[in-house]
Amino acid sequence: MFAGEHGLQGDPRLKAISDAIRVVPHFPKSVCGFLFLSGIMFQDITTLLLDHKAYKDTLDIFVDRYRDMGISVVAGVEARGFLFGPSIALAIGAKFVPLSKPSKLPVFEYLGEVISEEYVLEYGNDCLEMHVGAVKHGERAIIIDDLVATGGTLSAAIRLLERVGAEVVECACVIGLPEFKGQFRLNGKPLYILVEPRQ
Numbered sequence: 001m002f003a004g005e006h007g008l009q010g011d012p013r014l015k016a017i018s019d020a021i022r023v024v025p026h027f028p029k030s031v032c033g034f035l036f037l038s039g040i041m042f043q044d045i046t047t048l049l050l051d052h053k054a055y056k057d058t059l060d061i062f063v064d065r066y067r068d069m070g071i072s073v074v075a076g077v078e079a080r081g082f083l084f085g086p087s088i089a090l091a092i093g094a095k096f097v098p099l100s101k102p103s104k105l106p107v108f109e110y111l112g113e114v115i116s117e118e119y120v121l122e123y124g125n126d127c128l129e130m131h132v133g134a135v136k137h138g139e140r141a142i143i144i145d146d147l148v149a150t151g152g153t154l155s156a157a158i159r160l161l162e163r164v165g166a167e168v169v170e171c172a173c174v175i176g177l178p179e180f181k182g183q184f185r186l187n188g189k190p191l192y193i194l195v196e197p198r199q
Contacts, residue, residue: 019054020055041198074086100128113131118156121150132164148173157171168189174193175195
């Protein structure tokens, strides 16, 4: 569900958040890596991070939504979910759990292994990993990322958390493609989106 259609109709913060996101046409491009995604209008949130008020408004909207929901885990999807998740977790009194790309999580004594979940992207396959023991059975979790395009990454994140017995309460994104307008669920889980992509 889009925030502007459910509870935040006419909220000027949503327009400010949208306006703070820069659009970069035809990105990413790659020469050696064969990745050419012509026509993509990349939603660059780095400019949102540079706008103190818009960034704070983004975090405040999420914090206000999740503060009283009994959330004990905020799981952030690498990499841009890491920019929002820790601040939200801190503000609502939850722990932050990174869901990382393969081989990015250190393996050490008390969190000695990881579990992984593969998923399909528009241009290939990828995988998310999480430390075993980072999330306990029965903990209530939200998943945060910057953008939902196809839902593949968030679906993998849901499966990963549910494999360890977490209750995924909702997925949250700053930006959601218009295809998700009117869609309130992803893999049976509520989906909360602040703004649509800019063109």
